[in-house]
Amino acid sequence: MQAAILQMVVTGVLLGLLYALASVGLNLIWGIIGIINFSQAEYLMLGMFTAYWLYQLLGLDPLLSLPVAFFVTFLLGAVVQRFAINRVLNAPALTQVAVTFALLLIIRYTALMLWGPDSRSTITWYSEKSLSVGSVLISYPMLISSILAVLSTLLLFLFLTRTDTGIALRATAQDRATAQLYGIEAVKMYTLAFAIAVGITGLTGALFSTIYWIMPEVGAIFSVLMYTVVVLGGLRSLLGCFVGGIIVGLVECLSAFYITPSMKDVPVFLLLLIILVIKPSGLFARKGAL
Amino acid sequence: MSPITKKYAATIIAVVVIVAAIAMYYMWPKPEVISEVKIGVLVPLTGTAAEVGKLEKMGYDFAVDEINAAGGVKSLGGAKLRLIYADHGGDAKTGALECERLITSENVVAISGAYFSAVAKTSSDPAERYEVPYLCPDCVSPGLTERGYKWFFRTCPTDVHLIGGCFDLIDYINQKKPGTIKTVGILIEDSEWGLSCRDEIKKYASQHGYEVTKIVTFHTGTASFDVEVATMKEANPDFLFTGAYTTDNILLTKTLKRLDYAPKMIAGEAGTEQPGWWEAVGDLSHYYFSVMKYNWDIMKAAPKIKEVNDAFIAKYGVEISNEIARPYTSIYTLYTVIEEAGKVASPTDLKTFRRVIRDNLVKLDIGTEPRWMIMPWKGIKFDEKGQNERAYALMVQMMPSDGKYHTVWPKELATAEPMVPMPSWSER
């Protein structure tokens, strides 16, 4: 019994780290630009497919295709931001919702049209291996992905705090007007923020491709999870994202174990509601800080 | 008239005109043509089962192409069969709506569908009300033929056959080596199909004297099966039944390997029947048992199947599998009754034609002779509930020797002996 619980905890944390990375993008867009991007999970799907096609056509290990996945989705994000999001920045918040939802449909179903509904997966030398630590089995792909997730976030954190561009981004988030006074172009910043956020999600997709199956409609599964993590952890806080992710992962795994797997999200939602009642803006929300 | 009012009026008039135009397009009576006989088909072309939908469409199209090439419906002067597809995407509401559209707008003579038992449930309701024959080739939930519907027919075996056959196999295994399998675990999806399946397993397990020690239900599309598998590993039943669709099954199988859990005997339904699954997991599928409605090695018993298979490969490049074979036989079944119906009625009188089709389905009595009967059934004859009483289910096992499914049950059709217990992951 002890062993089983320990296994749950380990799995929960690892899974949570991956959820967290998946949600960082959403967090950034929400926090910096201020819109709820309904189509966020579709970039995850695109990242997965990028990794898959590189694996299929060039025999590239998905982990090596991380930078490619990032850049592909980054570019797409920049285009989307320029031609779509920008136009509705000043529209009512709900129009933005409708637009991002429309984008969801467009991205997802173009993918379905191009690549068909078959599910695919990448098989690597470590796909099915596990590391055994005591009585606990740690899945290799999950472990590697979690480590890379943490590394990627560290890189992002450094970018946002140590580079000029990063600081400019955060300034725009905090106070657009003042930032513009300092010569920072809001539009450029928004495009950059969107592209980075989307790129990270794409990168997460490439990581996920080692664990999960790949299909154009896979975004539907991760959407709600991503929003939950962001709200739990609080806006604009990277640390919050990770804590939120780990909490979600843990609660999911433990409740699947103690109650029943098909209800495993109920405690997550209940927890979310409780937290929102106590601290309405999420655990680590800070105004303007990143 | 001020320009503003002009614009206002113009806009309103434009909207009205557009609405009226769309309405008129639909309302315009469509000319009755008996150069073709239309059958409505409900398939999942989007959603989680889109892979299956794609395969089914191949099966449907192949059958229709063959029939039309051979002269169509001869009793109606060579009228061509035409399939009108509707995508329900796995959503019950859409299924019902699309079925109604097929019946009332497209004037189909019959309906075939829908793979998801839940969608079949809702979509057969309009068929029953409008008195249109609904032939289901691919749903296994037994409840569908327990509703007292008069217009719903099912050609394929149900979970009753599938699970029953599974436990007959287990009995056989225990006969050969007594005491091999005593306990049963169920790992199943929490959908309509999954829960019916679970109930059937519980019923048959107790009938055959086995104890169900653990039931774990999961929600489709879950991101990880670690907890589910770990829980099952703890309980360690001799026989594990897994009920998941293709995509979930891929993740599940991989998780079994990762967490190093290899039950003595493992069998699956739905997901394990799809090429998409065994191609994705490769040799992880070895030793898996599966319920199956059609398997390639049936060809050994009936050479005519090879003929059909070769023709199919020539056209589509893949072998016939489960999801292709069932729709194929369903269209031919409908074709057979339509040929008969065409002798006494015509689609121009839709209501009568549909009724005659239904009557013919009730009277239908087919054995294994027709070329198109490629399913391992004894034929097609519907009982008073609309279920094909000659339907049969197979049990197959993925053999490590060639990575293909071999039929292990029923004995008459078996081409191999079941291999139990399954060696642990490290031993392979």
Place this chain on the structure above:
Amino acid sequence: MIETVKTLAKKDRRIIGVSLVIAFIILAIPFAGNPFITHSFMLAFLYASLALSWNLLCGYCGFFSLGHHAYFGIGAYVTMILMLFYDVTPWVGIIFSGLAATILAAAASLPLFRSVGRWFTLATLAFAETIKLIFINWDAVGAAKGLQLPVKPESLYWLTFAGPEIYYYLILGSLIIEAIILHRIVRGKIGYCLQVIREDEFTAMSAGINPLKYKTIAMVIGGLFAGIAGGFYTTKYRFVDPFSTMDWILSVEVAVCGIVGGLFSFAGPILGSLVVIPVSFYVRSVFGGPLGGRFFGVHRLIYGCILFAVMLIMPEGVLGWIEKRLPISGRISRED
């Protein structure tokens, strides 16, 4: 009568004339004999009543709820349970549906309104998903299998009919009644208070308005009509399961109807539903089947493109777009 008509301004006469034409078309649709169109518009009316009730909280009060469909789902289940297990006629069942939804809405208000803005949206989503998950695992109400009504002969008592025509008028009638009631509410004190709350909650409080009270009223009234709509859904489809009645995609669809129509006017959600729903079915029926086999999901793609284009051209919704060009009284004032 002619005298009265003559005294009306030209513009008003035109409006009345056009309205009569539209009303005639709407009433005449079922007579055209095409059940598919009737069914599509019946569904559009259903969505319209959902969008209208949803907009009370959204457009008027500024709270974007993605959990509205939970009330619809509860309503659908209650009517079904009463019909299936207790042989209660839906005419009574629908009333209980409304009641059940109202109770749920009242209970949900307290925790949900602790959060604001986007957090509120997510809280409503989490709330609705929880309800769905509970129903999936609740064996007494069919769990994931759902509940299906056995085939009954056509009757007014049980509200069972083969075709959509009767349901069309029923739901249309219900929509009209709902519109009249909501219009009264919105033009009255409640509507006024809601809008003040939307603009600035603190100002509202200093003016003596209790925000929580009015937000709850909006949620409860919205829930009531959503529950009733759910009851009607059950009579037509005769099958309920958690996936078709409680999935969050329903709320998104309702929201899209409202957004496309224009949230800041009363009739916006209705217009939006009448446009979005038939268009999506038209697209699906034309592209879904025949082309869908070659190119999977084309119909969803086209729907997405249309939605995208419409939103970029008319960010304020269709009604908002019309009204920007022509000042018509009745628009909720909103400075941009």
